[in-house]
Amino acid sequence: MLYSILRWLMPSLGVTVLMLFSWFNSPEALALASPQCPTGMTLIPGGTFRMGANDHYPDELAVEAVTVDSFCMNKYEITNAQFAQFVKETGYVTIAERPIPKDQYPDLTDEQRSPGSLVFEPPPEGTEINQVGYMSWWHWTPGASWQHPAGPNSNLEGKENYPVVHIAYKDAEAYAQWAKKSLPSEAQWEFAARGKLKNRVFGWGNTYSPKKANTWQGEFPIKNTQADGYIGPAPVGSFPPNGYGLYDTTGNVWEWTLDWYRPGHPGMAHQVNPIVAQAEQSFDPREPGVAKHVIKGGSYLCSRNYCTRYRPAAREALEPDTGMAHLGFRLVTNPTDTRTLN
Secondary structure (H helix, E strand, O other): HHHHHHHHHHHHHHHHHHHHHHHHOOOHHHHOOOOOOOOOEEOOOOEEEEEEEOOOOOOHEEEEEEEOOOOEEOOOOHHHHHHHHHHHHHHOOOOOOOOOOOOOOOOOOOOOOEEEEEEEEOOOOOOOHHHHHOOOOEEEEOOOOOOOOOOOOOOOOOOOOOOOOOOOOHHHHHHHHOOOOOOOHHHHHHHHOOOOOOOOOOOOOOOOOOOOOOOOOOOOOOOOOOOOOOOOOOOOOOOOOOOOOOOOOEOOOEEEEEEOOOOOOOOOOEEOOOOOOOOOHHOOOOOOOOOEEEEEEEOOOOOOOOOOOOOOOOOOOOOOOOOOOOOEOOOOOOEEEOOOOO
């Protein structure tokens, strides 16, 4: 009897299995099964690329066949509103809001150790470019922080959608842990910033355009013509996205990466998900013995006459306890496969 029933059911079961097999290979099912990213992030499909550049700064020297796996990345730089939510929920105090440690700087007075950060101030009007000292436009400003980006008398009113700044590496790391994500490696960041383009200078092609990113137009730091519409940071998403749908990977504010800095990309050729993971590997010939992280993307202060680092291949180095008025971050995470068979 049981044998007869099974013989009767088999054709129906076969049709059912065939229908299920067909559905799981349909465009609808494959779309559901494709890697998914959290809200506010976009999928960067993995691939292999030429990292760095050979025709700009020496520390960018290119290496071949660097591979990254697929990952999700924030479409925008982390905003003041997002960071405020983190602070509200955790009570976190950024490094710029803490007194400078006495054990690290014993020769400073209590007043000199007061909380603060570095703020950009252009030279007085009428100053000639040959009268401007190197880096003299940066001023240590007590009271400057992410909540007071231009100094103690400034605030975030109307700037909720601007990129958060004055963020040290350790601050970005704390936010990432709270968000259950991570900072990108330099390889991830550069691959994503290239926006599907290969061997191009910018994230949109080979020709500079003030309408493509928030950078400095005119002679830095004397005159900013504001051809891009902004003299300082811009709200996130104010300029066109790249080929992956990422905004402001060129200009606006610099962004932290996981990697420790060293000139070039030694040992990264033909590697998968490479990263300079140890502080002991860091070396900056300008300040030997000071471990620094790689920052990427350039900022609204990068210009054609001073800092042409508003390119995916470009990089700079900064100590992990330093925040500045043109420095922020964005995060990455692993995509999830939503395919389930119940």
